Amino acid sequence: GENVEQHPSTLSVQEGDSAVIKCTYSDSASNYFPWYKQELGKRPQLIIDIRSNVGEKKDQRIAVTLNKTAKHFSLHITETQPEDSAVYFCAASHSSGGSYIPTFGRGTSLIVHP
């Protein structure tokens, strides 16, 4: 099955700095890569996603890049703000028996210091 590795496990930055979270996946058939943000005690919520037919996608301060050859994808947050502090999960979706099952990474705890 799919295996998603995510680094770093913890990332501490100053407000205004950029943050980068990296993920690798194992199943070359995976073609949908969402990123979820989970604030303390709350549900995971999608913040951005990318499909395998594009290499980069941007939404305001958030961008995601995908390198299918190397099987890795990254989340970039620019001009970080304290409210960006949360756990971020990457996921890779692979096809299995007609279903697309997102497999999640272990998460990155992002701490933005004011």
Place this chain on the structure above:
Amino acid sequence: EPEVTQTPSHQVTQMGQEVILRCVPISNHLYFYWYRQILGQKVEFLVSFYNNEISEKSEIFDDQFSVERPDGSNFTLKIRSTKLEDSAMYFCASSESLREKLFFGSGTQLSVL
């Protein structure tokens, strides 16, 4: 924005007891999932459900687990005989179609004593 709702928010049970976790997916969604998250760890896939049947399940989802969609709105996860290691946050999720984003519920924190 429509939400996935889960009840109860917290469930405390004794080891060996049966628990039922309830979820109401978003009304026009067709694909339903259960995930769990042990404290501080990653979100783990349990089972997916489509067209009134299980479409995929993980090795965690053994004979002690079952899912059901008893009516047009509810989606339940049953654990027949709970173990200590079943203690976790259980998230229900739904999606409108394949390869679309998941909408997660707020979770049920299950504590097995």
